[in-house]
Structures are given as structure tokens and as C-alpha cells.
Amino acid sequence: MGLQEGETPTPGTKASARAAEILERSSLRALPEPTRRALLDGGRVERLPRRQKITQQGEPASALFLLGKGRVKLERARSGHVFPLGHRGPGDLVGEATLMDAVALEHAIVADEIEALVIPATFVRRLTTTDTSAQAVVAQALLEGQRAAEDRLASLLLRSVRARLVEVLLDGLDRWGEPHAAGTALSAPFTHADLASLIGSTRETVTLELGKLRRAKLIELDRRRIVIRDRDALARSADSL
DSSP states (O other): OOOOTTOOOOTTOOOOHHHHHHHHHSTTTTSOHHHHHHHHHHOEEEEEOTTOEEEOTTSBOSEEEEEEEEEEEEEEEETTEEEEEEEEOTTOEEOTHHHHTOBOSSEEEEEEEEEEEEEEHHHHHHHHHHOHHHHHHHHHHHHHHHHHHHHHHHHHHHSOHHHHHHHHHHHHHHHHEEEETTEEEESSOOOHHHHHHHHTSOHHHHHHHHHHHHHTTSEEEETTEEEESOHHHHHHGGGTO
């Protein structure tokens, strides 16, 4: 499990090379070196299993998670219904409520085993309130998250189902892409239902659209993984198939 509220990291803990790699990929990479070092020394790299809930809607976040591998699903519950908000992957933050000393606005659940740099909430708050150099970087990170949410909303409102599906596949390529004999595979095993929830459509419609992309030789399906054969051609196809 992640570090709990109030837990203090062991003094003198040395940041591992992997922790530094994870921080470098995140939106906090612009922190000045002394602050980066303090952040690395204040956390530790952990692996968290599938289905573990790492933030609870309406509760203070216990830690800030900087994702290095894997996938986290965000969802919000209201009036007995659960609404998917998207997925986070390598380079993303989870538990941003720790940066604002606020409660979490959504549940964050591990979809595929993750590797993350986990930093206790109390340490994060102390650092961001006493280190003025960190405040601008934190504000920028929060702004980037807000813009991403606004872009997703605009896509849901203005783009076709096909264009939204292609957008999700391309975004997934950036986060979870790995070499494959036929192109680049999404290492995260998205189901058709997962994709449908992300683009505001149905599983049946996603299955039909993936079939069209496959017949056009833009993607392949390898077991549970989607393989992108030609990124540029797929991007051009968004509104033309």
C-alpha cells in the first residue's frame, strides 16, 4: 500500500535512479535541483496491485503518486451513478489534492499494476508551503491537468465517435506504447468497454469502429492489445474513414 497520512519517510533515504527517472518524466520535472532532491528523498518507489484504490472521493489524499508504469482509472460517483473521467499513465500525477490541501474529487483505482514514486501528503504540503520555488511549478502542473480535462470535454462535445476513438488510441500510444513487430503496441490492455467509457460511446460502436480501422490496415489486434501500424496514417484517418 502507499504511504499513509502522517507517515514520515526515513531520514537520509537516498533517491534511486528509478525514482529520478519517474520524476523527470512528470510535470514536476521543472522543480529546481534542491527541491527535486528533497522530493526524491521524501518518497519511495512502490508497486501497487490492480484494483487497489489509491484515492477516495471526498477524502483527503494520503499521498502524491508520480506514475512510472501502469495505468490508473479515475471515476466520480454521484447520485448512485459512477462516471469515468479518464485514465492516467506514465508521467502523470495522481492525488493532486495533496498539492492544495483539499479532498479528492474522484476515486483513483489501479487498472493495471503500477510503479510509482509515492510521496506522503504531509511531506508534500510542507514542501509546497515552505519552498516558494515549488509553488509556481505546482501551479503549472495543476493548470496542465485542468487543460487536459477541458480538452477531453471539448472532444466529447465536438468530435465524432471515430475521431474520439483515434484520439484515445494516439494518447495511449504516447503513454503505453512499446515496440511490436507490426508497429507499436499499447501495453495497457484496454477492453472495448474501457474505450467506450473514455469516449462516451457504447462497446458495440467501439467494436465496429475498431473493425473499420483494422480493415483499413491502420491497426491490428494482438490478443488483448491494440497495435498501431502507422501513427501518422491513423491520425489522418480520424475524420476521413
